[in-house]
Amino acid sequence: MIYLKTAEEIELMRHAAQIVSKTLGLIASEIKEGVSLKHLDKIAEEFIRDNGGVPVFKGYNGFPASLCLSMNEEVVHGIPSDRIITSGDILSVDCGIKKQGFVGDHAYTFCAGEIKKEVQDLVRVTKESLYVGIEQVKSGNRIGDVSYAIQQYAEKHGYGVVRELVGHGLGKNLHEKPEVPNYGKRGSGAKIQNGLTIAIEPMINMGTKDIKQLNDGWTIITKDKKPSAHFEHDVAVVNGKADILSTFSYAEEAMKKNSFLVKI
Ligand code: MG
Ligand code: MG
Numbered sequence: 634m635i636y637l638k639t640a641e642e643i644e645l646m647r648h649a650a651q652i653v654s655k656t657l658g659l660i661a662s663e664i665k666e667g668v669s670l671k672h673l674d675k676i677a678e679e680f681i682r683d684n685g686g687v688p689v690f691k692g693y694n695g696f697p698a699s700l701c702l703s704m705n706e707e708v709v710h711g712i713p714s715d716r717i718i719t720s721g722d723i724l725s726v727d728c729g730i731k732k733q734g735f736v737g738d739h740a741y742t743f744c745a746g747e748i749k750k751e752v753q754d755l756v757r758v759t760k761e762s763l764y765v766g767i768e769q770v771k772s773g774n775r776i777g778d779v780s781y782a783i784q785q786y787a788e789k790h791g792y793g794v795v796r797e798l799v800g801h802g803l804g805k806n807l808h809e810k811p812e813v814p815n816y817g818k819r820g821s822g823a824k825i826q827n828g829l830t831i832a833i834e835p836m837i838n839m840g841t842k843d844i845k846q847l848n849d850g851w852t853i854i855t856k857d858k859k860p861s862a863h864f865e866h867d868v869a870v871v872n873g874k875a876d877i878l879s880t881f882s883y884a885e886e887a888m889k890k891n892s893f894l895v896k897i
Contacts, residue, residue, distance in 0.1 A: 635802060635810045637828030642735065643869045643878070646804065646830055649737035650867045650878040652686050653728045657741050658883025660700075660726050664743055665893050667717050670702045670724075674713035677728060686730035689738070689807050693729075696851065701727040701740075708795060708836050708844055708853040708861040709740075720746025720893075723756060725863040729807055736807050738832050739879040740865035743888075744895040751839070752860050755792065757897045759837040759862035762786045766815075766833050767866065772873035774825045780817030783835050787815070793842030795861075798853065800834045803867055827870050830878075834865035 638646065656677050663676060678699040681688050688699035696712075703711035703725040704718075711725075718724060727740035742756050766783040787794050800813030811823035815835045823829075838844075840859035847854060855861050867878040888894045 635823055635829065636804055637826065638804060638830050638869065639828070642804070643830065643871065643876070645733050645735040646737065646867065646869065647878040649686065649730055649732045649735045650739065651880070652681065652684050652730050652732060653737040653739050654880045654883050656680050656728050656730070657726060657881070658887045661743065661884040661887035661894060662891055664718060664724065664745060664891065666719060666746065669715050669717050670713040671715055673702060674698045674700045681730050686732040689729040689731045689736055693807065699728070703727070703852070703863065705860050706854045706858045708838070708855060709798060709863055710851045710853050712849055712851050718745050721748060722746070723748065723752060723860060723862065727863065727865065734805055736803055736805070737867055737879060738803055738807055738865065739867055740834060740863050741881055741884050742862040742864060744897055745893055748895055753895070753897055755837065755839045755860055756862045758787060758790045758792065759835055760864045760897065762835045762837060763833060763864045763866060766835065767868055767875050767877065770825055770868055770870060770875035772826055772870065775820055775822045776811050776813055776825065777817040777821030778819050779833060780814045780822065781819045784816040787835065787837045793838035793840055795836040795838060795842055795844055797844060798836055800832050800865070803830050803832045825870055827873065829870045830867070832865055832867050834863065836861060836863045
């Protein structure tokens with residue numbers, strides 16, 4: 634069943650999403666050459682808890698960390714390790730927190746140092762595809778309209794759209810109904826109506842859409858080991874239109890002051 638939220642609940646979700654947004658801002662200021670993924674996870678967890686939140690990924694089906702950090706050919710669900718960031722890496726930072734009973738969950742792909750033009754293009758198009766999807770969030774449409782728009786946009790650029798992992802409803806739980814695939818048919822799926830709250834999260838591969846899971850039981854990588862990018866926003870339907878509860882502004886402000894990150 635889809636659980637539609639009241640105006641008050643949407644404000645609590647906005648607050649949770651803003652803590653995630655600020656966490657992504659903190660991470661954007663800390664990504665430097667030679668910094669380990671574990672360090673980023675540690676400071677994120679401290680920040681979330683200092684702000685009265687709980688990192689919801691930690692312990693979710695046994696996931697060991699507060700952030701999913703997925704580099705280069707890793708699509709999503711990367712476990713923060715001692716691996717360090719070097720010039721040329723792209724890093725998807727996915728963060729989920731719960732506060733006052735509601736969850737925020739969104740993600741940004743950062744570009745570190747000298748990034749090949751073709752990789753920059755992938756990151757840019759993935760981000761654009763998220764907004765192309767959000768444009769379809771309006772009363773009268775269905776989830777399939779969002780899915781279709783994202784797929785068309787990514788495939789038009791020759792990229793692979795991951796099938797096995799999808800966006801989702803969001804609220805008291807990290808994953809609620811409906812599923813929000815990044816591929817699909819126009820006019821299919823759940824109705825978009827006031828009070829619907831969803832996380833839209835295109836996962837777009839430079840090459841094949843096919844993925845596989847590493848032996849750690851979590852990390853998803855592209856089958857052809859080509860790069861993959863990932864952006865996610867939390868969106869509520871208010872007065873028949875999309876209200877984006879999360880923001881990339883903290884991350885993008887921090888990036889301006891961090892010369893190691895390339896703004897795409
Ligand atoms: Mg999500
Ligand atoms: Mg996420």
